[in-house]
Amino acid sequence: MKNVWHPFTIIKDAPEPLKVKSGKGAYLTLEDGREVLDCISSWWVNMHGHSHPDIAKAIYEQALTLEHVIFAGFTHDPAEQLSELITNELPKNLNKVFFSDNGSTAVEVGMKIAYQYWKNVGQERKTFICFEGAYHGDTLGAMSVGERSIFTDVFKDWMFDVEVIPYPETWIGDKERANKEDAVMEQLEGLLTNNPDKYAGILMEPLVQGAGGMRMCSEEFLQKVHWSNRQFDTLLLFDEVMTGFGRTGDYFACKRAQVQPDIICLSKGITGGFMPLSITVSSDEIYESFNSSDPIKTFWHGHSYTGNPLGCAAGIASWKLLKENEPVFKGMEAIHTKHLAKLADHPRLEKLRVKGTIAAMDIINEEKGGYLNSVAKRIKEECVDHGLLLRPLGNVLYLMPPYCVTEDELDMIYEKIGELV
Numbered sequence: 001m002k003n004v005w006h007p008f009t010i011i012k013d014a015p016e017p018l019k020v021k022s023g024k025g026a027y028l029t030l031e032d033g034r035e036v037l038d039c040i041s042s043w044w045v046n047m048h049g050h051s052h053p054d055i056a057k058a059i060y061e062q063a064l065t066l067e068h069v070i071f072a073g074f075t076h077d078p079a080e081q082l083s084e085l086i087t088n089e090l091p092k093n094l095n096k097v098f099f100s101d102n103g104s105t106a107v108e109v110g111m112k113i114a115y116q117y118w119k120n121v122g123q124e125r126k127t128f129i130c131f132e133g134a135y136h137g138d139t140l141g142a143m144s145v146g147e148r149s150i151f152t153d154v155f156k157d158w159m160f161d162v163e164v165i166p167y168p169e170t171w172i173g174d175k176e177r178a179n180k181e182d183a184v185m186e187q188l189e190g191l192l193t194n195n196p197d198k199y200a201g202i203l204m205e206p207l208v209q210g211a212g213g214m215r216m217c218s219e220e221f222l223q224k225v226h227w228s229n230r231q232f233d234t235l236l237l238f239d240e241v242m243t244g245f246g247r248t249g250d251y252f253a254c255k256r257a258q259v260q261p262d263i264i265c266l267s268k269g270i271t272g273g274f275m276p277l278s279i280t281v282s283s284d285e286i287y288e289s290f291n292s293s294d295p296i297k298t299f300w301h302g303h304s305y306t307g308n309p310l311g312c313a314a315g316i317a318s319w320k321l322l323k324e325n326e327p328v329f330k331g332m333e334a335i336h337t338k339h340l341a342k343l344a345d346h347p348r349l350e351k352l353r354v355k356g357t358i359a360a361m362d363i364i365n366e367e368k369g370g371y372l373n374s375v376a377k378r379i380k381e382e383c384v385d386h387g388l389l390l391r392p393l394g395n396v397l398y399l400m401p402p403y404c405v406t407e408d409e410l411d412m413i414y415e416k417i418g419e420l421v
């Protein structure tokens, strides 16, 4: 701890961070010899288990061949192959891949492209429509389009204005879903009707809002948003940094909902959790507006590690494993659903919900919800003694295991959750 400053950590009150020595499959081994089952894929990035030999080998071999090259004026096979693999699986309008290296920059790039697109086609559209409870990252632009909270409060003078509408979160047995969705759609269409030329785009986390508390919405809602977006001719941006790569039970949330966004942002699972990498994929129509000799229509953006070959090689290896594991990520929702049904009458749990490989529930306690709810701290500490790595978001307990987790392990996780809660 002497020289390391940890993220999202209240320094003075924080317990010593647990030192991790190694990882194998779904398990992490701590320095003191304890083993914990990683129920949250290590900050939602690990798809196929820790230290997977296929991805490790791909990185090793790529490192011995070409570790890095400037990506302006140069290209390489790993970047081209990864782009082709992913765009082949995305909705067919999304074909132009812009590389960066984390989720926040993937979103910043998406917003900058959307904003500039309108200038390139001769319009001024400056405002984004965003959702309550959203999280898009910690850089200034990404903070501006996310929920304003204790996380962003210090920087509020630096952030730009956005239009915020509610996210119609729903859960198993929710009877109000249609009403909530209708109310949000009314608000959205009101904004678009009153100021049709004001909005650069609608930005959202489709199907599941991650850091905001694993809040889930329906496929139908996304279809309605998509329909309005078409009708009012604005851009639809999907932040699939977390929901991408099988998480919601299909390759991407947009595929599950059968919706074509104009821009999609991907990161977290892209390399299976091995290398920092992200991409922002734009529609051909958007790309064409930049296809000009005019420097003012050029996208002047890039990072030193843009398109890093090691990241791309890891991405290709991870994609192959994802293809092999299609039945696993498509089948996990049924397993979660079975277990959630057993917890449905638990007196301390409510709003049980599932989307693909992600299951979540709210723990009822006296404090109101929110990230700083103390139940999170207690569970974080106690679950390690039960051999589990869990990190509730406030009073929201969730599971997002790597795809190598077995059914027996899931049985065991749910049994222990029942006890812990």
Ligand SMILES: *Cc1c(COP(=O)(O)O)cnc(C)c1O
Binding pocket: 102, 103, 104, 105, 107, 135, 136, 137, 138, 205, 210, 211, 239, 240, 241, 242, 243, 267, 268
């Ligand atoms: C994690 C996350 C981000 C930010 O990604 P970083 O790699 O942490 O910068 C953005 N959007 C969503 C939906 C996320 O879950």
